[in-house]
Amino acid sequence: MTPPDISSFPTLGILGGGQLGKMMAADAVRMSVDVRLLSPKDAGPMQAYSGSRTGDWTDPDVLRNFAADCDVVTVESEWAPAEEAAEAVPGNTEVRPSPSTLAVIKDKGVQKRRLADAGCPVPDFKNCETLEEAVDAATSLGFPVVLKQYRGAYDGYGNATVHSAEELREAWPDLAADDGLMVETFADFTRELAVQVARRPGGEQVVYPVAYTEQRNHRCHAVEVPADVSEDVAREARSIAQQAVDVVEGVGLVAVELFEMPDGRVLINELAPRPHNTGHYSIEGSHTSQFENHLRGVLDWPLGNPSLRRPAAVMVNVLGTREGTPPDASGLSDALAVDGAHVHVYGKPDVRPGRKMGHVTALGSTRDNARERAERAAEAIHL
Ligand SMILES: Nc1ncnc2c1ncn2[C@@H]1O[C@H](COP(=O)(O)OP(=O)(O)OP(=O)(O)O)[C@@H](O)[C@H]1O
């Protein structure tokens, strides 16, 4: 493909001011893309950039003002007001990914329906408006089932696994919105996997290696790349991920969360239309990071090589272990003493138990070797 003529350095607006926006902005700055961030609240991570501001991002005037000289506006989260931004921005400013892609992804029911209708493998599910419908659906799918809120959930907070009609009836009132809940078959998976795909507006894609994501207490603890899966599973995971990203017409980076099933099938759990925790390893681990390829995708620039620089990369999250402020830097020197440990601290002003405060990546000749060093450095940090 002929590279487009990049005739000037663009201005990129990022809706969001958390760690994902911060890491996107870092790559933008490196390539002299003029970057600005807008967040509804004073998010700590974005303070690293002078082009960051806070404001009511549902207010068309605020959005218009923010986007006035942006060539492209992107989002760090599916919850950012892309639709409102698209209405407010000048006609020559692109919002990418498009509000229609975000609308499909941010509602788990709509997303699963779209993927299933396009033939992507997903766990059996039913979108249920009423409790009785949900009890019928769960009975025919077979317990246990996972109840999922359609919108606004993260880190598993909007989900509940129920084992009987009684448990379902108990869980429903607290979880269900006016339009109900999704009822999904409990997938008794072997492993959770993730694949990042970067896509340009015209459909050109690059796909990252398959990552294994290890969850502890419903949160991502570590990510190992490449995942220790068979070649067939790896091929299937990457191909399903690429198909899913085409189905939703993703632009920029899309992360695809997958379940590897005991019979070798691979099912899609959900998509995230942005760089994702499971792709943080790529900052040091890949020739082109997920953040850079997100920028390249939304700017319609040539995509970069997503392959690993070394045989293995492992990322370990640094989660808050206490309630407090400000973060405590005392463990940093021990973490930095670990050979080849790449330490990231997001700059969130206050710590909460389980909150993602930073991460560590290590590369190595084997997964075990990288894992040992990433774990050792992450353990040393007690923000
Ligand atoms: N159908 C299922 N069967 C078994 N486990 C599931 C199922 N759906 C989700 N889970 C488990 O719950 C976790 C969180 O689910 P999901 O991805 O729907 O939630 P989320 O709130 O969007 O979470 P996150 O922000 O961590 O992506 C999954 O990573 C997986 O471990």
Ligand SMILES: [Mg+2]
């Ligand atoms: Mg998820």
